[in-house]
Amino acid sequence: MKKNTQSQDLNALIKRLVETPGPSGSEHDIRAAVEDEIRPYCDEMRVDALGNLIARKGTKKAGGMRVMISAHIDEIGLMVTHVDDNGFARFISIGGVSPLTCLGGRVLFMDGTRGVIGLERLEPNTMPKLENLYVDTGATSKADCPVKVGDVAGFERPVLDLGKRIVAKSMDDRIAAVVAIEAMKAIKSTPHEVHFVFSVQEEVGIRGAITAAYGVDPEVGLAVDVTRTGDTPMSAKMAVALGDGPAIKVRDSSFMADSRVIAWMKAEAEASKIPYQMEVLEYGGTDGRAIQMTRAGVPAGCLSIPCRYIHTPSEMVDRDDLLGAIDLLTALLSEPIKLD
Ligand code: CO
Numbered sequence: 001m002k003k004n005t006q007s008q009d010l011n012a013l014i015k016r017l018v019e020t021p022g023p024s025g026s027e028h029d030i031r032a033a034v035e036d037e038i039r040p041y042c043d044e045m046r047v048d049a050l051g052n053l054i055a056r057k058g059t060k061k062a063g064g065m066r067v068m069i070s071a072h073i074d075e076i077g078l079m080v081t082h083v084d085d086n087g088f089a090r091f092i093s094i095g096g097v098s099p100l101t102c103l104g105g106r107v108l109f110m111d112g113t114r115g116v117i118g119l120e121r122l123e124p125n126t127m128p129k130l131e132n133l134y135v136d137t138g139a140t141s142k143a144d145c146p147v148k149v150g151d152v153a154g155f156e157r158p159v160l161d162l163g164k165r166i167v168a169k170s171m172d173d174r175i176a177a178v179v180a181i182e183a184m185k186a187i188k189s190t191p192h193e194v195h196f197v198f199s200v201q202e203e204v205g206i207r208g209a210i211t212a213a214y215g216v217d218p219e220v221g222l223a224v225d226v227t228r229t230g231d232t233p234m235s236a237k238m239a240v241a242l243g244d245g246p247a248i249k250v251r252d253s254s255f256m257a258d259s260r261v262i263a264w265m266k267a268e269a270e271a272s273k274i275p276y277q278m279e280v281l282e283y284g285g286t287d288g289r290a291i292q293m294t295r296a297g298v299p300a301g302c303l304s305i306p307c308r309y310i311h312t313p314s315e316m317v318d319r320d321d322l323l324g325a326i327d328l329l330t331a332l333l334s335e336p337i338k339l340d
């Protein structure tokens, strides 16, 4: 009975976080949603100048460290560059948006305006580019178009519960925000001063975590983010598979995870009997880079949630990987950290 209520609560949290729009630079609504969720579970909350939400739990006791955990709350989206005489809005991407995943898509602007994405007629056998696409808001002319230059939209798609697997837009990286929030709830006691950062502007170049890391000045840090998998037809050769557990990052194209942090994460997963996998990601980056490179340098790593179809409106994660990631992060933060 208790388990059922818990999973209903978890489903409701996932739904709330993935369905709240928040493309990079427009994180006010999603930040407010996270603030609302975490208020009872942290000791202090603040928002820095860039808009990162930073929540502290615990104070440093004997054997404790100042720890930064970072999950980004921004998502990919689009920004209007021009509205033509017939009221069609042209746009550029915010973050890594593929034109292929835009076709027929629906978008939600920050003011609640909705629209669909249309495509110009192309020469046969040509790949669409973003400049061939436009948003149709149902306007009949430029004068009655409800959106204007600079307006921002996120993709719109409700959560799809497939049982063991869950699908949504913005699993990158709201599912990591879910992991951070659930760990924050589950930690009973900690010797550490843990700063949970819900960072902004990751998708446009890991920007929010730069100022957050400088401000927190951590002694050790972890990003929590999604990673690709190598288990779909014709996918890149990669050892990560959906359902094989949370992944411990070894490297991506933004940073080399600290070997001491990797060892700490592996030892904790083994001690807590949480299945895990090692991740070597060819392309991609996370807030781990910003933590590692701040000030004079900080030991940093990344806890990854395997995810299929990243940066599409149908990003898929596995429920057991999610629960494993929550358990591993909770365990990592509940005991003294030995980095050697
Ligand atoms: Co991303």
Ligand code: ZN
Binding pocket: 072, 172, 173, 202, 225, 226
């Ligand atoms: Zn991400």
